[in-house]
């Protein structure tokens with residue numbers, strides 16, 4: 001049985017915003033979280049950029065850094081893809097907690113303060129969002145994607161004996177010490193699933209709050225549809241790996 005480092009207090013949050021082609025969506029995401037969260041509780045906004053980030057998006061990132069120099073931290077990602085971006089930001093985070101979200105408005109920024117509110121009540125838990133529970137919804141999701149999503153969710157909840165209903169949706173808050181102790185492997189979008197199932201297998205408590213999903217209005221996704229099937233490989237691998245190997249070597253028993 002491996003013990004993960006526990007967190008007993010909420011102090012502040014590092015909000016991770018990976019950016020490729022978002023301009024007004026990124027600006028709006030930042031405005032909304034600043035409006036809804038007490039400034040003293042925002043440790044930093046970790047804006048993650050890479051070689052693929054467009055000049056228009058970089059201009060907005062730079063403008064935000066000039067306007068909010070004390071909280072905007074630009075992370076130049078070293079590892080590739082979305083999982084790489086989030087993992088690099090985990091390493092940089094200094095708040096007691098981290099939120100992973102998108103900057104394309106598909107993870108509704110109006111809900112970030114609700115994640116923080118639950119995290120204050122349960123600082124040691126992973127608080128995650130679901131579009132499938134009461135109060136959550138999908139608008140403008142293609143019917144085929146919706147059916148596949150439902151099947152994926154049922155499959156993963158059975159595989160992990162959990163009541164969670166939306167484990168592939170990457171919008172959640174974690175204790176920073178936890179994510180810095182886990183041995184992450186995924187570099188692409190299946191990181192969204194890995195970041196839920198590794199805490200689950202370690203025995204970290206988790207709960208969901210509802211989320212209202214709407215499609216992005218600018219730019220396009222970095223995740224072609226067929227790649228969604230790679231989530232199964234991640235799901236199986238993590239389910240049957242030894243629990244001890246889920247943590248970085250220095251945290252293993």
Ligand SMILES: Nc1nc2c(ncn2[C@@H]2O[C@H](COP(=O)(O)OP(=O)(O)OP(=O)(O)O)[C@@H](O)[C@H]2O)c(=O)[nH]1
Nearest residue numbers: 018019020048049081082085102103104221222223
């Ligand atoms: N820095 C960085 N950001 C990324 C990378 N890949 C995706 N992002 C950003 O991460 C967020 C989520 O990525 P999307 O490609 O929209 O993925 P998604 O919405 O989960 O995928 P779909 O549901 O398939 O559309 C967006 O704000 C992207 O711009 C990456 O390699 N590096």
Ligand SMILES: [Mg+2]
Nearest residue numbers: 102104106221
């Ligand atoms: Mg998206």
